[in-house]
Amino acid sequence: MLKIESITKLQQHVRHLRRASKVIGFVPTMGAIHEGHCSLMRAGRAECDELIASIFVNPTQFCPGEDYAKYPRPLERDLAACEAEGVDTVFCPDADEMYPAGSATTVSVSGLTDGLCGAYRPGHFDGVTTIVAKLFNIVQPDIAYFGQKDAQQAAVIRRMVRDLIWPIKIVICPTIREPDGLAISSRNAYLTPEQRKQALSLYAALEYARRQIQAGRLKVADLTAEMRQRIEAAGPCSIDYIEIIDAHELIPKNTVQGRCLIALAVRIGKSRLIDNIEVDAGTSKS
């Protein structure tokens, strides 16, 4: 496995690959590699000639007061995990390489970034789209893999690629969960054992809403109020949002209809946890 830290070196490598007509798959990560990341790498490994992963804790997507400084950075373990998944090349630049002094350009997707996490993390999605745009320009992937766990991010990146007419196929892979249902996240590491148990209320509430919708209960205000009650009953937390929205446009709904996303963000202890599931109200038995 190649480990490349410089943009110029990776660009050279990519030039060779493109000349050889290799299909390039790309998995961008912030490291602290876990099963969720590995699932994206496996998907890429299965359909690409060259699999490139990036490990970069992107400063511009953290808001003031967030966990940028203490975000886990176990580089050696991460490299071993990438190698075990058959990654061909890992790109792990430092912050100055990606944002040299004088950087003044931001890539911004409007609308889709207004609600959900965008409303609670000002500037976060501009940071995400800017770094992903830079990475796409360097790596020039044919296919890039993202997780459904970050559903709003996935929708925003799809839109950016469509709007900027990049010839990149975006593949969204299912959320990988612990056996008890908790969505795997690097931020689960900040939870105490008690908070870890409490955090199960998030997936339980999502599943509760799904069952209710499938039983024909379609009033969003009722469903989200019941989810809120369930999550708050599990222990001390601060709920940023619980929403049921259109799965494509991320627009809030009063009544569940068609393909919807049930999405939430909840702070428990030092962790801000997000999770979501999709439900197709077309399949409900009303």
Ligand code: AMP
């Ligand atoms: P991150 O390192 O948190 O920026 O995540 C890198 C990629 O892994 C993103 O596309 C995430 O959506 C994806 N990812 C993170 N956690 C999971 C998970 N539990 N299941 C599937 N994909 C995930």
